Amino acid sequence: MIRMTVASLGAATQLMMATGAQAQSLFTLDAAAINALPATTSPQKVTSRPFLQGGDTVSARVSLPANADIPPHPHPVGKVAIVTVLSGDFKVGLGDKFDDAALKTVAPGGVIIFRENDPKHFARTGNGPVELLLVAAPKISIAPAWQAAK
Incomplete structure (x- = not known):
């Protein structure tokens, strides 16, 4: 290694x-x-390996364990977060409370966009680990087409 x-x-x-x-x-x-x-690892066993930090843009490889519920949490204030699912069974939802009915599956290769005014979000992983690539930057840095995504 x-x-x-x-x-x-x-x-x-x-x-x-x-x-x-x-x-x-x-x-x-x-x-x-x-x-x-x-890397840093949270109590929920979410591991983050920063690629860029200390400036306006943050980028990290995020590893989530199998069969995990990630409680509601925000992304950095004033930033838009673009999350690409690299591998694994991943579901995510918006809200201040974890809600099974609000979970939406995002397949590998799919992208999630958390806008600066989105509420907290939560997630669940399937039977295997999940790998994500997270990029968070000020709204002004994000291409308009990404900002308008539904």
Whole structure:
């Protein structure tokens, strides 16, 4: 398993950008390398591995365990969150209370858009783990077509 810290990832990126010949090389991370990145895990066993942070845009790979109910929670205030389901059986709903009837299935490859004025949302995973890619940014940064999504 490859172990890579965010600092070493940044150093590798700077090194590739600094040398013209190496700038031609594509830098990739396999699933094992991504899983080795620094992460935080909530009491609900939701694991987040930030790719971008400290600025207006936040991006993270999010791992959810199998058979989990994720309680109602908001995304960052003043930001639009775009969540792509990478794998797994994932259901999500809007509201301040967990409501089975409000859950909507989002298949792998599907995208969920949480607008800045949406209420809290909640989720449920199926029999296997779920992998998500989350990008949150100020509304002004999001393409108008994404903002108008229903």
